[in-house]
Amino acid sequence: MSRALIYNSKALAHLGSNDQAIKSALEGLDIAKSNNQIDNIDKAYLNLSDIYTKTKDFEKAHSYLEKHSKISDSILVIERANISPTTQTDYTQAYNAAKFKDLQDQVKKQESDSNLAKITTILSIALITILSLLTLALYKNNNIRLKSNNMLQEKNDDLIEAMKRAELASKTKANFLSTVTHELRTPLYAVTGLTNMLLEEEPSEKQIPHLKSLKFSGDYLLTFINDILQINKIEANKVELDPILFNLKTKVENVCSALNNSALENNTKMHYEFQKDIPETFIGDNLKISQILINLIGNSIKFTKDGDIWVRVYSIENKGDDHILRFEIEDNGIGISKEKQDNMFESFSQGSIQINRKYGGTGLGLSIVKGLIEILKGKIYLKSELGKGTTFFFEIPLTYAPETVKIVKEDYSKNISKLDISNIKILIVEDNKINQMITKKILNKMNLQCDIVDNGEAAVEKVKENSYNIVLMDIHMPGISGLEATKIIRTFDKELTIFALTAVTLEDKMHEFDEAGFDDIISKPFKQEDFEKKLYEVLAASQNSTATF
Template sequence: MSNAKLYIFAIFLGVSFILSAQNESDDSESLLLSMENAIVFAQFDADRGDYYNARAKLEKALTISEKLEDRESQGIIHSKIGRLHHTVREYDQALSSLTKASQIQREIGDYSNLAITYSIKGNLHLTLKEYQAALDYYNSAKNLFQENNLEPMSSGVSLNEAKIQYELKDYEKSKAYLDETIQLAKSYDQPLILSSALIYIGKILIETGDNALALEKVTEGIEIAETNDIIENLNEGYLTLSLIYQNKKDFKSAHDYLLKHVEISDSILNIERENLSPDQKTEYIDAYNQADYQELKTKLEEQESESSLAKITTILSIALISILSLLTLALYKNNNIRLKSNNMLHEKNDDLIEAMKRAEQASKTKANFLSTVTHELRTPLYAVTGLTNMLLDEEPSEKQIPHLKSLKFSGDYLLQFINDILQINKIEANKVELDPVLFNLKTKVESVCSALNNSALDNQVKVHFEYQKGLEHTFVGDNLKISQILINLIGNSIKFTKDGDIWVRVYSISKNNNDHIIRFEIEDNGIGISKEKQEHMFESFSQGSIQINRKYGGTGLGLSIVKGLIEILNGKIFLKSELGKGTTFFFEIPLTYAPETAKIEKEDYSKNIKALDISNIKILIVEDNKINQMITKKILSKMNLQCEVVDNGEDAVEKVRNHNYDVVLMDIHMPGISGLEATKQIRAFNKDLTIFALTAVTLEDKMQEFDEAGFNDIISKPFKQEDFEKKLFDELSSNKKTTASTQ
């Protein structure tokens, strides 16, 4: 927008503002218009750097919102005021305003604007170099953005997460966040964020020694900034180019770009000063970091000196190199063999060390990714499985029971499926364990077919099940892994078959006493697979073609997981297919027949709990998700346990400080301080309280962290009631808390 248009727009807003002020009365519509105009005009002031006038207008808008009792507007205005305080380096005031905003937004359930407040709060902690607190708020903001269909706003948060990892010198993690940022910025046409992300990619490449690629990325970021007149990014880009050319020993170019950076910094500072009153100018100048600015000036002077001496340095360097070359030549003849041997050893060692570093970093990256994905999937699954179990316990109608059981089956499968995705990654480390139980093979396969029948009907596909006549029904094996394999393969056939048939066959191909080799066949008459594609079907992220992937969906990970699961079960898989004529997958696994009477009864902990006196047991639930709060509270109520609920770590610490509880169920990922930090704070004044980590994170990678924080045990979400009863019984009986008194 041109300056002329901006001024016309400002005049228009000003006239509206004056007219509304002249007619202002107790009429709510008039007050509402005045408030909205004040907010818009404040934004205009803030955009041109007039921060203190902007704040004055926002404070007027806040007064009106309080008169109107408009809580949503109060939260938004407090958040905007907090952003302005942060901009002018009034950090305590910023924290106060943002805390007020988040409290209001949590109370009224305004999660869209709460996400924005958390993002600003993260920026504040980033400025203060309180990186973990910043990351916690950024994580909460991104979760809320996703839950409220505001994904475009996640790009700025990802960019700031990348900046934190850059400051922590975790360049791999920083680059991962930047890749995510670039993808989002391109998808939603966000040149400011895209430009900044490219420049930060360049900064990472400088640190890793790739100055050539760094120059390419930073230049691309600067071009976007120039096209869109993004002064701040040009400023950062020129400084980064200066560093690149300094590393390349091109002191003249380094000096030129540093000079451009300083000129833009001067320009930005002057513009901001012009928009302040005389008193405010003094306040702003005091707040401005003169030390950083002087450091730039000093650096510029040093580079000017380096540029002047460059020619002399080059001449002296040539002379020195010539002398050293003669000495090296003399030494070379006497030490040639020894040097060759040492070089070979060093090269091998360096290659090995570098390979180990890359492998370790790749492992960390994968672990972080899997931990994030696991948490994001387990949290909604907690709601699905919890609500399903509640509905099944509340005497549903006969027509509802099959649907609820199918939903429960699917939820249990999906949870186990998530767990086994993590297990697949441990196959090479031989850390995957089998869980053999006695189960009915025929019933299990029928259940899988039944659960997938609705999907088949949607594609006009009929599923036929054939079980070998005379084959025993009960076997000992890992039935959940078998279910996952079947669901994946049958689901795959349904996806690629229209108006056709699928045959699921189960039969024994060999028998030695009670030990069988069972073959499973899944045959369809769908689109089939070409010969060249069949060779790669069991590789990760592989499907028939890009076109097939787009048309039929999927990640291309399913068959890789199937192959891994079958290998865990000591089996093998192969396929037969012809393009246009369908596909048949075969897999064979060993199973041992056992009679039904061999089933081992599990200990009933619900009876054990009932045998204890739990009338005085008081439990605090710390959970920010409303649905999960309801489910957990209902599970505990069914067990006749008293419980209270808080939705954040800060309140949990205060509750425990001022009340007596026997058990705390502490969620890990929450707005503000995490469950880990809250537990550490509680342990500072209460060493004996039983605290369970109620979490959806990957437990294997977090055990040490949970132990150090002070948790007694871990309950993985979504949890089964019997699992919770076992751990609660063990803890209550061992600590003899069944007769505890409460306030």
């Protein structure tokens, strides 16, 4: 038990848990002392010296090192009595001492001899003494080297084992998120899809509040799942920048406008200030900036009732077209206590359990905000006082660029209706009956005809027997999966457009979709305009190709 605790202490020290490592080493030392285990006491002293050196507590490190040195010398004395090389060394030393005495006697008797004899005698004595000391030094050096090699080997083995555990934990986490994501997003596709359909089918006034509550709950769950996935992507460094030309002033105005109704429900007034003498158009990742603003402004709205929120944008530094812009989101809400401010940007962290219960939320928003700002090469900090409100500041670099093209949002549903879609055939491959019905209704509303099958084998046969323009392929199905079905289809049809209509969204799975032969991926539950855009692009390209012939 003593040795196990000491080795556990070494492993904890390698993993950075120094306090736990010290505790484990001391427990092992106590057991060793109680049972007079000299070897384990020596190992514990050396390990404690290493840990305190690592934590820069050099006084304790030196103290334990001295104890280690004393007990090591004691062990060495005991070992010399039982090891053949040591016995030989002791014999040599005893012999040399006797020889030295004899030579001294001879010197006294022969003082009248020549100086040459005296010099020869002294040199002989010196040579024997040096050889004795060299033998002892080599022996001790060999012991120290052997001990050092053993320690290095133990440390190396511990490090390799820790790396293996970390890699296994990472794979387990990714697989868990993949499974949970699919299991949650699939029923959410049904909830959000059916809710939107019912709201579009002129429900009674009594039903509308219930449907809106259902829609809110579905959207909340989807946001929570997406937040968890985004945290995972940020931690895995898989978030990529997508810089484009955009109007920053308009972008912030749109975010404030979209959140204004929520503020009004709390009887809170929003104020927006954009510095007059700075440009409005920049090159940057506007989607990530929007997400940061939505999280921070939404956070202020949640914790501010009967108050005010100020959103300010201004430049704090510029060199030519390169600007450092500061964004401020200030409120006069409940505020954050001093002791809670340091942990506000950690995952699943909120002011308190009572705040979580009263105001809701996952505690992931600020963690995502911090991660996104760091990806944008910016920084964030806050100023708050309990009961008087909170101000979040974040600064990011942006490059000015003149606006040359006005982007107009297209209605792809109307665009599809303008195409000749009379001969368009779409195959839905989906094992969930509710999801089949929802996808079919969405297509039928666009006057698109479709067939439905509920497994991969049937999908392969349908594609062989019919001429389809698009296949919407689910991934997880009984029998062969959507990936396997697509691989089979690609052996005899390379041109057919196949979309992966799936709840799997982790980036480390994307290469599997590419290898299987999918043209694109539509994540469930999807935004209808995104779905319509992908369909339109394929159908329009197909008609243009036909017109060329």
